[in-house]
Amino acid sequence: MKKALVLLMGIALAIALAACGNKEDKSAATPTAGAQASGQQVVLKATNFKFDQTEYRVKKGEPVTITLENSQGVHGAALKEFNVNLNNGNKTATFTPDKTGSFPITCSIMCGTGHADMKTVLVVE
Incomplete structure (x- = not known):
């Protein structure tokens, strides 16, 4: 009886972990339908207390897909002027x-002592 219960719990755990992994992979592979084919791409790479660039440039009137990649720590990105909040x-x-x-x-998730300095700029030309 105990062996069957342990086996059943192991199968349930494996299914739960597999489902979580597939969900994550889908969001990374297809960020926004059709966005990869056209428009401007901005990738914000976040590490502890900084983004990889001090500014990102895009053109007015052209669609922009903005993607957040955390390579160190847990961060978010808020671009309030265009109602964008990534996490x-x-x-x-x-x-x-x-x-x-x-x-x-700005970073929208409290990430530690350098959080207040974690800023960059989107320049729209």
Whole structure:
């Protein structure tokens, strides 16, 4: 009886882990339907207390797909001007910038002592 229960629990755990892995892979492979084929791509690479670039440039009126990649720590990215909030559950967003200027992107998940300094800028030309 104990062996059957342990076996059943092991199978349930294996199925749960397999389902979680497949869900993650799908979101990484297809961030937004049709976005990869056209439009501008911005990849925010986040490490502890910094993004990989001080600014990202895009063109006004053209769709932008923005993707967050965490390579160290747990981070988010907020681009309030265009209502974009990326985190572990939502790693991509597509929007069309309708105005020019410089717009701050900040880390939206408290990531430690350097969190307040974790900023970059989206420049729309």
